[in-house]
Amino acid sequence: MKKNLLKNSGVQSLIASLVCIVLGMIIGYVVLLFINPAGAGEAIMTVIKNFFTYSKTETQMKYLGSTLVKSAPLLMCSLSILFAYKVGLFNIGAAGQYCAGVGLALYAALGWNLPWWVCILCAMAAGALLGAISGLLKAYCNVNEVISGIMLNWITLYLVNMLLTLVKEETSPYTYHISTVNPAALIPSLGLGKLFTNNQYVTIAIPLAMIVAVLVWIVLDKTRFGYELKATGNNKNAAKYCGMAEKRNIILTLIIGGALAGFGAALLYLTGFEQWQCSTSSVPAMGFNGIAAAFLGGLHPVGAILSSFFIQHITVGGAYVDKTMYCAQISDLISAIIIYLCGFVLFMKHAMNTGIARREEKAKAKLAAAEEKGGDQ
Amino acid sequence: MVLLLQYTLTFASVLILVALGGCIAEHSGVINLGLEGIMVMGAMGGALTMRYLPADVPNVVMILGVLLISALVGLIYSALLAVASINFKADQTIVGTALNMLGLAAATVIVKAINTAADPDDVSSVVQYATPKKAFLVDLGGFEFSWFMLVTFIALVLVWVMLYKTRFGLRLMACGEHPQAADSVGINVYKMRWAGVLISGALGGLGGIVFITAGVSEWRFEYGVAGFGFLSLAVMIFGQWKPLRIALAALLFGLFRALSNVYMGFEGLASLNLPSQVYNMMPYIISLVVLAFTSKRSRAPKAEGIPYDKGQR
Numbered sequence: 047m048k049k050n051l052l053k054n055s056g057v058q059s060l061i062a063s064l065v066c067i068v069l070g071m072i073i074g075y076v077v078l079l080f081i082n083p084a085g086a087g088e089a090i091m092t093v094i095k096n097f098f099t100y101s102k103t104e105t106q107m108k109y110l111g112s113t114l115v116k117s118a119p120l121l122m123c124s125l126s127i128l129f130a131y132k133v134g135l136f137n138i139g140a141a142g143q144y145c146a147g148v149g150l151a152l153y154a155a156l157g158w159n160l161p162w163w164v165c166i167l168c169a170m171a172a173g174a175l176l177g178a179i180s181g182l183l184k185a186y187c188n189v190n191e192v193i194s195g196i197m198l199n200w201i202t203l204y205l206v207n208m209l210l211t212l213v214k215e216e217t218s219p220y221t222y223h224i225s226t227v228n229p230a231a232l233i234p235s236l237g238l239g240k241l242f243t244n245n246q247y248v249t250i251a252i253p254l255a256m257i258v259a260v261l262v263w264i265v266l267d268k269t270r271f272g273y274e275l276k277a278t279g280n281n282k283n284a285a286k287y288c289g290m291a292e293k294r295n296i297i298l299t300l301i302i303g304g305a306l307a308g309f310g311a312a313l314l315y316l317t318g319f320e321q322w323q324c325s326t327s328s329v330p331a332m333g334f335n336g337i338a339a340a341f342l343g344g345l346h347p348v349g350a351i352l353s354s355f356f357i358q359h360i361t362v363g364g365a366y367v368d369k370t371m372y373c374a375q376i377s378d379l380i381s382a383i384i385i386y387l388c389g390f391v392l393f394m395k396h397a398m399n400t401g402i403a404r405r406e407e408k409a410k411a412k413l414a415a416a417e418e419k420g421g422d423q
Numbered sequence: 424m425v426l427l428l429q430y431t432l433t434f435a436s437v438l439i440l441v442a443l444g445g446c447i448a449e450h451s452g453v454i455n456l457g458l459e460g461i462m463v464m465g466a467m468g469g470a471l472t473m474r475y476l477p478a479d480v481p482n483v484v485m486i487l488g489v490l491l492i493s494a495l496v497g498l499i500y501s502a503l504l505a506v507a508s509i510n511f512k513a514d515q516t517i518v519g520t521a522l523n524m525l526g527l528a529a530a531t532v533i534v535k536a537i538n539t540a541a542d543p544d545d546v547s548s549v550v551q552y553a554t555p556k557k558a559f560l561v562d563l564g565g566f567e568f569s570w571f572m573l574v575t576f577i578a579l580v581l582v583w584v585m586l587y588k589t590r591f592g593l594r595l596m597a598c599g600e601h602p603q604a605a606d607s608v609g610i611n612v613y614k615m616r617w618a619g620v621l622i623s624g625a626l627g628g629l630g631g632i633v634f635i636t637a638g639v640s641e642w643r644f645e646y647g648v649a650g651f652g653f654l655s656l657a658v659m660i661f662g663q664w665k666p667l668r669i670a671l672a673a674l675l676f677g678l679f680r681a682l683s684n685v686y687m688g689f690e691g692l693a694s695l696n697l698p699s700q701v702y703n704m705m706p707y708i709i710s711l712v713v714l715a716f717t718s719k720r721s722r723a724p725k726a727e728g729i730p731y732d733k734g735q736r
Contacts, residue, residue: 328649
């Protein structure tokens, strides 16, 4: 019997994600219509086009590069959430782990003058430490990781503000430029920037992030360790009964998740693309957007690469909308709607499966009826 | 000292209202992680009401109008959680998180759109309500009593009576403990859960308006509510899902939050010369420590977070 393509869970995820994106865009468009019908069509096209709004290919390449630079940390945050989710944990603390990564990466670069790869390791350690706290609390004190994650997000934000105030410019709330204080802390470009019309911020951070995504995929799907983690996620008690150290697995998962988020922070801030504002009053949105990217990517590392780029694409695109009519947050609104719709993915898959099952049953019944007829003759 | 008491009671009011909301939703069997977003939406509704009600309306109208609109906006917004998690059996954690992000983005977009429409040069997300806010305050010899405190007290009593003394409340709690058993004796679990989520939405919306009027007379909606929705959930867990204990827990957390507003007034604390950020961190640190000690023997409703499926045993 021919295998139905729709039965493939990967294809189903893809369809579900596309449905979420299209619906999210339509709802976003309706919201724009409500605010100001005159420019709604143009605004939604601007969000979708992002760097294509520039006419020259060179400029397009340059801003494609900038979108990629910001996609790398988003990919890491989404991997952090995806990894933990496979083990049944919702790592909303990724936002704080990312924040901690920013703090340590920048302090290692500006305060201690360390080379870039050590800065990255520092950032990963900071994220991992936060993850470990959440994990220990979850494993030994039964504290819901979502709530402990949120508390740690805010604590981290204030700590990072305090830490980075030590390396900030005297006249502004921003940290020093890495390129002037310690150029050795900048992630090397190895000529990648030339491909994007000399965009100096395009570095090996982007390929690194993609390699890590593939690594995460291999660890989760092809190793014993990944199998154990997923088993713990599916049924903690069954995993314990089979002799898996379920507490250790929970803690390790959140440590790895934290390290991934911290790594992502280093990948962005060590390019010099952004400086930290020491009076930041809310946790960076990168970690929360990671949730959108993880679920939109169908909780698959390769899917996450595509969805991270897409989310970052529309977020950057939002900055180009006509400010006299709309605000840049329209992209945040669209990505929030997309995550909300991702909650329905399970239902969509269920509907697809029952639809297929019903059709198959009908086909079978027809076949059986035909055979019976054949028997009579 | 009076100021400390005043701020403690104000922040405790926020925490009590929102934590009671979370508590009712969880007793019905739905974890409401979207309280943060619900607070933002309710706050937006209330703030815009304050701005657009004519300044000469009687205080009573102003107070009731703001309370009503905030609760209503919160209630309507929480329907998004109810429909996804009850009817479509969606993952409550994802939907709750989505509601938080959506609430923040939607409030920012809406307020900015209104501001820009009123004045093309105004692209901020600020709503000011210095004058209408006075309707809510009564000066009692230095202590600024706010009608919100009374509302909170009434809500607390009502929720307690509802949960423990009425048929509706007891049935609601049955749906969070063992929905199959509740269904078998003829209780409509879906309806009860809808009721639980909607009530929590109304209370969350009220909490939002109390939060943004605490000590300030304008609000920038990009800021959200600084994790208060989640702090309230911590208060709820510390209060073991019981209204009176929740109230006591909220007072404790409120005290620590209030300290960051008024620590400069205490010579002992001011002379320590700690950066203000240390005080900002306090409520979150305290809640982590408290959770670490209380979560182990938690008395959470047994069926919370599990979508109810009629066909399942």
